[in-house]
Amino acid sequence: LIGATTPDSIANCIPASASGTGFTSRIIFCFADKKHIKVAEPEETAEIIRLKSVLVRDLDIISRMAGTYTFNLEGRKFWHDWYNEYDDLDPDRICQDPMFNGWYERKPTFILKISLICAATKGDIDFIAPKHMEEALGYIENSEYSMDSSFRVVGRSEIAAEMDLVLSVIQAHKKINEQQLMRLIWKDVDARKLENIIETALKTG
DSSP states (O other), rough: OOOOHHHHHHHHSOOOGGGGGGGGGGGOOOOOOOSSSOOOSOOHHHHHHHHHHHHHHHHHHHHHOOOOEEHHHHHHHHHHHHHOOTTTTTTSSSSOGGGGGGHHHHHHHHHHHHHHHHHHTTTOOOOHHHHHHHHHHHHHHHTHHHGGGTTOOEEESTTTHHHHHHHHHHHHHSEEEEEEEHHHHHHTOOOHHHHHHHHHHHEEE
């Protein structure tokens, strides 16, 4: 399943007590808050038409693949070395948010599944080699740098959602005084809560 949502929707649909458990630990969260590119009027260029044809052909081949994938000799050694060194509670892991402890327990499974997909895209082979796992690690680790942003408004704190709102307004304006800020957020944040948010923001840097 490939799906899309927003941090606000996640906060509304998934209670803080359920975040980081069985369901969310089985999802690879890819976060972005900006468009990669702006296209006023999409059009099919000659290159896009060519790529579409190639993609359809490749997907047809992949859809007819059957059987079991195994490691080749080098792939098995790579996997055993990586797995035995892996620590899901590594203090230097990319995403430090404890909400993702369950996700990190399942990271090896993600690596295997993405490795298999990478191998399948490379041609008519039925084995997983080191290069496929290295590619999978690159994809997974790239998502780790920002996946906690998907849950930035989820938390047991009473100001989690409002904190995100205030910080987003400040980031958008670069510089704003407290009165201007209050005029923009008063429907969602009262003066007392804003003082708490500002104090919390300052203490977290």
